[in-house]
Amino acid sequence: MPTFAPLFKKRAEMPQKIILMRRYFLSFICLLSLSVFAFSQEHQENPTGEGQQEVEHGCGEQAEHEFDPGATAFHHIADQNIYSIGPWNFPLPCFLYAPGHGWSVFSSGKFHADAHGNGHVAVDGYVLVEGMVNRIEDASFPMGEVEVGHHPYFQKVKNAEGVEKDIAHICYNSHLYTTRERSTADGGLFGGGVTNFYDFSLTKNVTSMIIIFALLSWMFLSVAKAYKQRDGMAPKGLQGFIEPIFLFIQDEVAKPFLGHKWEQYLPFLMALFFFILGLNLFGQIPFLGGSNVTGNLAVTMVLAIITFLVVNLSGNKHYWEHIFWMPGVPAWVKIILTPVEILGVFIKPMTLMLRLFANITAGHMVMVIFVGLIFVFSESGINAGAGYGTAVGSTLLTLFMMSIELLVAFIQAFVFTILTASYIGAATEEAHH
Amino acid sequence: MIFLIDFTPIKPDFGLIFWTTVIFLIFWLMIGKFAFRPIASALKKRESDIQGSLDEAKRVRQEMANLKAENEALLVQAREERAQILKEAKDAGNKLVEEAKIKAKDEAQKIVASAKEQIENQKMAAITDLKNQVGAFSISIAEKVIRRELSGNKEQEAFVNDLVKEIKLN
Numbered sequence: 144m145p146t147f148a149p150l151f152k153k154r155a156e157m158p159q160k161i162i163l164m165r166r167y168f169l170s171f172i173c174l175l176s177l178s179v180f181a182f183s184q185e186h187q188e189n190p191t192g193e194g195q196q197e198v199e200h201g202c203g204e205q206a207e208h209e210f211d212p213g214a215t216a217f218h219h220i221a222d223q224n225i226y227s228i229g230p231w232n233f234p235l236p237c238f239l240y241a242p243g244h245g246w247s248v249f250s251s252g253k254f255h256a257d258a259h260g261n262g263h264v265a266v267d268g269y270v271l272v273e274g275m276v277n278r279i280e281d282a283s284f285p286m287g288e289v290e291v292g293h294h295p296y297f298q299k300v301k302n303a304e305g306v307e308k309d310i311a312h313i314c315y316n317s318h319l320y321t322t323r324e325r326s327t328a329d330g331g332l333f334g335g336g337v338t339n340f341y342d343f344s345l346t347k348n349v350t351s352m353i354i355i356f357a358l359l360s361w362m363f364l365s366v367a368k369a370y371k372q373r374d375g376m377a378p379k380g381l382q383g384f385i386e387p388i389f390l391f392i393q394d395e396v397a398k399p400f401l402g403h404k405w406e407q408y409l410p411f412l413m414a415l416f417f418f419i420l421g422l423n424l425f426g427q428i429p430f431l432g433g434s435n436v437t438g439n440l441a442v443t444m445v446l447a448i449i450t451f452l453v454v455n456l457s458g459n460k461h462y463w464e465h466i467f468w469m470p471g472v473p474a475w476v477k478i479i480l481t482p483v484e485i486l487g488v489f490i491k492p493m494t495l496m497l498r499l500f501a502n503i504t505a506g507h508m509v510m511v512i513f514v515g516l517i518f519v520f521s522e523s524g525i526n527a528g529a530g531y532g533t534a535v536g537s538t539l540l541t542l543f544m545m546s547i548e549l550l551v552a553f554i555q556a557f558v559f560t561i562l563t564a565s566y567i568g569a570a571t572e573e574a575h576h
Numbered sequence: 577m578i579f580l581i582d583f584t585p586i587k588p589d590f591g592l593i594f595w596t597t598v599i600f601l602i603f604w605l606m607i608g609k610f611a612f613r614p615i616a617s618a619l620k621k622r623e624s625d626i627q628g629s630l631d632e633a634k635r636v637r638q639e640m641a642n643l644k645a646e647n648e649a650l651l652v653q654a655r656e657e658r659a660q661i662l663k664e665a666k667d668a669g670n671k672l673v674e675e676a677k678i679k680a681k682d683e684a685q686k687i688v689a690s691a692k693e694q695i696e697n698q699k700m701a702a703i704t705d706l707k708n709q710v711g712a713f714s715i716s717i718a719e720k721v722i723r724r725e726l727s728g729n730k731e732q733e734a735f736v737n738d739l740v741k742e743i744k745l746n
Binding site: 221327341356364370393409410415418442504 | 582583586591597599606607608611614616619
């Protein structure tokens with residue numbers, strides 16, 4: 144012990160803060176490198192696995208495809224019916240509805256998914272393709288649990304607009320079955336549309352939302368309790384952590400934009416801010432699946448629609464007058480102004496929806512692509528040296544991006560909230576001329 | 577929009593729309609009611625408490641300052657009063673002394689006057705007494721003289737009479 148004493152003493156002399164910071168930084172780098180390692184393992188199986196499939200099943204031609212960082216990024220930011228963390232796939236409950244067949248409720252564990260999220264069991268005509276449930280189009284496919292091939296086959300199929308798209312096919316009894324993705328609400332605008340089934344499952348995004356909902360509920364209910372119990376005392380612990388953020392939104396967002404009506408809309412603004420912030424941050428925690436919840440158009444669309452409803456349902460006479468018949472301008476200007484104003488009513492929530500979606504999705508994609516660079520330079524495991532070299536650079540770049548994304552998470556939640564507040568403020572403003 | 581064909585996050589699926597709506601609405605309404613509103617009102621109450629305390633402190637400080645000013649004014653007043661009283665006392669004393677002096681003088685004068693008077697009286701009495709006694713003596717002397725010489729001497733008698741006439745009181 145005496146020999147170590149000077150060493151400990153020296154360490155003890157260092158400011159506690161620096162030691163802590165160093166410890167955090169080192170553990171963060173370790174974690175990050177681990178994630179890159181796990182990711183690389185996952186993808187090294189890629190060429191061999193697909194090669195075997197071709198031999199096992201005779202049907203269908205599987206094109207030997209190289210590592211495609213774009214496709215990988217799209218795959219990683221997509222919503223999935225399994226929650227995969229590293230090599231583990233956690234099954235999630237599936238609530239699927241197909242017209243003509245009815246509801247199918249089961250756990251996605253029944254698909255027996257592999258590391259890529261491809262299931263080798265079909266359930267009631269549903270198969271798991273890259274983590275997402277697809278439904279086999281052919282009604283003659285047997286219901287119940289059916290063993291199918293380990294991997295779906297992607298074939299380029301031209302759709303009605305003449306655009307080629309990779310469609311997953313399933314090989315069963317030497318027959319190739321076409322699958323279709325779940326129905327989406329974009330009306331074919333983004334390549335989706337209504338298909339042969341609807342997916343109401345608790346997907347990865349829904350699960351993340353429930354986790355964040357539970358976490359935020361616990362946080363705020365305990366903080367509210369603390370305010371009740373510690374009445375007249377200084378804030379402490381979680382309360383002291385939440386209070387400045389709460390006061391920031393209250394004093395910098397709600398009060399300046401809403402005037403004396405701020406109390407009425409405060410819960411909505413707070414809910415928006417903390418819900419978005421929680422989900423933004425949750426998606427950035429390494430090793431928790433990196434759910435891209437606020438980077439999914441469905442989520443931002445719902446938030447934007449609710450904002451749209453809140454804004455327009457609280458709009459007063461003054462607000463509608465300014466939209467339909469702007470006072471104080473000549474009649475011919477009014478004719479131009481009115482359509483513009485009416486468009487504005489819909490464009491405002493649309494920009495909210497797209498801004499949040501684009502920012503968060505871009506952040507997630509950049510992260511995946513930086514990691515993907517390793518596989519581009521290592522030619523998917525063939526050139527190990529370049530892979531290791533790029534790994535160092537990518538890790539640093541990812542680290543840098545992560546810190547920026549941390550900022551973006553706050554900024555986007557704040558921007559969404561402050562714009563909502565300004566729209567509500569404009570809709571409820573009293574006439575003053 | 578064809579370039580986004582495999583970009584699933586931009587394709588809003590019905591399940592996610594449904595669950596987001598449900599979860600967000602529950603979060604908004606439940607946490608809004610049981611956490612955001614109570615927190616906001618607690619913060620508001622605390623803010624007004626703090627403001628109240630500050631105002632109170634300010635008021636008390638003002639009061640203290642007022643009190644101090646009042647005290648000082650009182651002190652000044654007291655000092656003035658004391659000076660006044662002192663001056664008055666001095667004046668009164670002076671006056672008293674003055675009066676006493678005057679009185680003493682008067683008294684003295686009076687005493688002197690009365691003494692003088694008494695002296696005069698005494699003098700007069702003495703003179704009278706003396707006169708009487710001298711008269712008596714003179715008479716007795718005269719009597720003796722007369723007894724001895726008067727019987728035969730008319731001139732002597734006349735002389736005595738002249739003498740008597742000459743004796744004048746005072």
